[in-house]
Amino acid sequence: MVVNSLAERYRADFPILDQKVNGFPLVYLDNAASTQHPNCVIDEIARYYREDHANVHRGIHALSSRSTKLYEDARARAARFLGAASADSIIFTRGTTEGINLVATSWGTAHLGPGDVILITEMEHHANLIPWQIAARRTGASLQYLAVHGDEGTIDWSDLERLLSQNRVRLLAFTHISNSLGCINPVRAICATARRHGVTTLVDAAQSAGHAPINVQELDCDFLVFSGHKCCGPTGIGILYGNPAVLDDMQPYQFGGEMISRVTYESADWKPGPHRFEAGTPHIAGAIGLNVAMDYLETIGRPAIQANDHHLGEVAYERLSRLPGIRILGPRRERAGLISFQLGATHAHDLVAYADQFGIALRGGHHCNQPLMRKLGLQATARASFYFYNTESEIDRLVEVLEAAIKYFGA
């Protein structure tokens, strides 16, 4: 059975998809790097600049009030999108990377010291790895890893209990969906275990916020981060959710206007709430565009997107696994809508360049997972990643072109 109902209904909303690349219809399979934008998001950004733009917060004239309202509406929407109890838990960032850096700096500096352990997994994106290496170096804490096993990329989560009992773990940071393995980590169970041990948790939801329903209160995590551009939103904007219990006593990350309460030549103190973490003029148009993107995704429904992802992921796995010499990373079942693979001795760069000549956009490289790639004995993989506007026939097209590539580059 061919299930393409989401693509049938929503694909036309994405003007960029309706183009030819190198003479072939574009098949955009690089969604894990960045998704595309529906007309409603693009139009709202333009409308905002045409009708409402002014700086926020400090102004009481009409445009400034409108901008402030739109900006704060976006914050309230993000709270609903994540199931947060209050908009005060929502901090606007540039994206996932900045969110994690903010936590590593502001929370890390205050709560980590010699003897403490930061625990992450071996499958973390560089964004959820290097900030912790640096935090460890700065504070004297040590960084430990939950091991990833085999090409399936399994983590033995029962190990977590042991590691948390035997070490003074202060923070557990892990990805919800792996951007190179496509596996889905059991966030709720993991956070529950961490909670029992009094360990603070950070969930990297870069690959999941636009792909699966998320409720931070049910997940019971302390921090959760994602990027707008990976869920139909503008570039340069992202969200950091912080549990009020941890956020309230956190020091600011950057310093400047908007975030202060009282400033003298000698010292300054800070506003309460999320504003403390948003120094300077924020990316107003970004927040406003993200609001529309989140609204759009809610209209489609993230459970439907998730089901579609699973389906496309499994279909891709089935069809790609028949290719001679292919090595696929990640689990066969219950996988996210992305698939990372190596094809014989052909280098990922050549595959991606080849596919591009037929209009197919893949990504090739280490996907910001260098240490994991090295551990798996790989330098690079090619990756196809889907969103709800992709179709099964695009997967067929991918298989066709990969078959041709095998002939082209084969010995």
Place this chain on the structure above:
Amino acid sequence: MVVNSLAERYRADFPILDQKVNGFPLVYLDNAASTQHPNCVIDEIARYYREDHANVHRGIHALSSRSTKLYEDARARAARFLGAASADSIIFTRGTTEGINLVATSWGTAHLGPGDVILITEMEHHANLIPWQIAARRTGASLQYLAVHGDEGTIDWSDLERLLSQNRVRLLAFTHISNSLGCINPVRAICATARRHGVTTLVDAAQSAGHAPINVQELDCDFLVFSGHKCCGPTGIGILYGNPAVLDDMQPYQFGGEMISRVTYESADWKPGPHRFEAGTPHIAGAIGLNVAMDYLETIGRPAIQANDHHLGEVAYERLSRLPGIRILGPRRERAGLISFQLGATHAHDLVAYADQFGIALRGGHHCNQPLMRKLGLQATARASFYFYNTESEIDRLVEVLEAAIKYFGA
């Protein structure tokens, strides 16, 4: 003589200006907080999302190459816009505030220590003040101020020589144009003095980059920062220029994808050049929009914009100074295109709310200059700030409405 040639030629490019606010034609005089956007900038952002968007750098498919090219073209344009010798000196940030925080953290931590002095002026925006308070606290350096004298806001720059001789000053950070006084500091002479003493310089060009020609090689500064949204560009994007001599050995600010060279589970090292300072997916659409904005400003010509600013600034000074009970900050002549004032006992908030009822957008408050306001015995001022699309008749309208406000709130 009424000189409105720039407004006559360019005002129609700004769709937002053609609207009524509270039944009156909008008179937008809040440009120091954020400027408006010409159609070409808005259209390019939309075009980018409709035709070319993908993540940059890591990809070799067509959309990603186009995005990367557009993004790097913007960097090259910013280098030309600032007269920098190489695009490698240009770092994309969220804005002025982030640029200064980056320098205060990455440069400050490495170069400041007990006994060292950071020198700034008393007229700095919170963005160029609080980061240095924090850097001083973290490194044991001390923060000293060049005094501002009187309502004119004069700084006795001859004092600089003395301060630099008598103290171990490591960094001199100062604003080019003051956002509350409207005075213009002699950047070139200041940087030359600092250079003689081997002092690193940072120029806050938030209020000047879009208003005056800037050539970092002629100014001979080490760092210069500005925000896109204050010069017709998108929100969420800004530029940090760094002199290669200081940039090359600076440590990164944030950590994650795009900025690394080699990563293992134990450690990581960094890419050379500006990429080292741009962790994670950047604000691609922001950089691309800013490119168009800079191009647009170059077409008009910043010398012309500067002359227009001076003219509007002096006209405003003349006409406002006739109002009874007015107190105007900043110099009478050679002023930038902004004017900050207090009107009798009427609080700035009331003035601004009143003006808004007649379609005039002013800003009221401390303009992120709390300590300076306190020093001048003020809590808040109202501020009118101009750009090339403003006209003299808008100043007349402002005067009219302020006269009515005096009657309305007067004792």
Place this chain on the structure above:
Amino acid sequence: MEIDELYQTIILDHSKRPRNFGELPPPATKGEGYNPSCGDEVVVFISQSPQGTIEQVRFTGQACAICTASTSLMTTQVKGKTVAEALGLKRTFIDFLTQDAIPATGLGNLQALAGVKKFPQRLKCATLGWHALEGALKTNVG
């Protein structure tokens, strides 16, 4: 014209000639209100009777017309009330300004601030004095 909805005659009157302006000496307690975005500052002083009612109330500060008038009007309303009544009035007043269709029952002159409903940016101005009052009420007499 809308501006007159915000600055009703009584508001302009109270802002130009604030009632109960001044300080109270200890053992009166005081509470401060500060609005960082515009610099408004008010300090509210109260003295309580042995029965726990508000005996005297005064305020000082530098603030915009809305803030000054709202604080001035507040002082005229809370005198003689118990702590609980005063805090109840604060809630009613804030609800009146922030929620739709809340009747102005019991608000008296404070109704004059109804215009703030249309100017949400001024909400902080209109409530600053009340927050200072709450501070003063919650300060224990030492």
Place this chain on the structure above:
Amino acid sequence: MEIDELYQTIILDHSKRPRNFGELPPPATKGEGYNPSCGDEVVVFISQSPQGTIEQVRFTGQACAICTASTSLMTTQVKGKTVAEALGLKRTFIDFLTQDAIPATGLGNLQALAGVKKFPQRLKCATLGWHALEGALKTNVG
């Protein structure tokens, strides 16, 4: 079709059967090239004659077809050249790939990489081996 411009027959041939593949023992010097964005890695080994010409050149590594072929072709071209000649050829080659209308004079087989001009994202791949060569040439024999 454009793809064949990039992967000319000679490129595919050199990528599948790289020439001079392998290591050279000391006192040969080596230079490394690494492209973080895709993981391409090459190591180039050279030994010099007493006259200062390149006597032997080998390379190892794991890289894409463009990088492997370009490095393989490079090894066939620089053998017997002086250090200055080899570095000059590097410059000519890079200019050829990055600038318009540069004639391919003296590039020989290296011309097969002309397709890279249309694929600027692959420039790093095509030049990585040359950077490694430069590293090897500039390493002092200890």
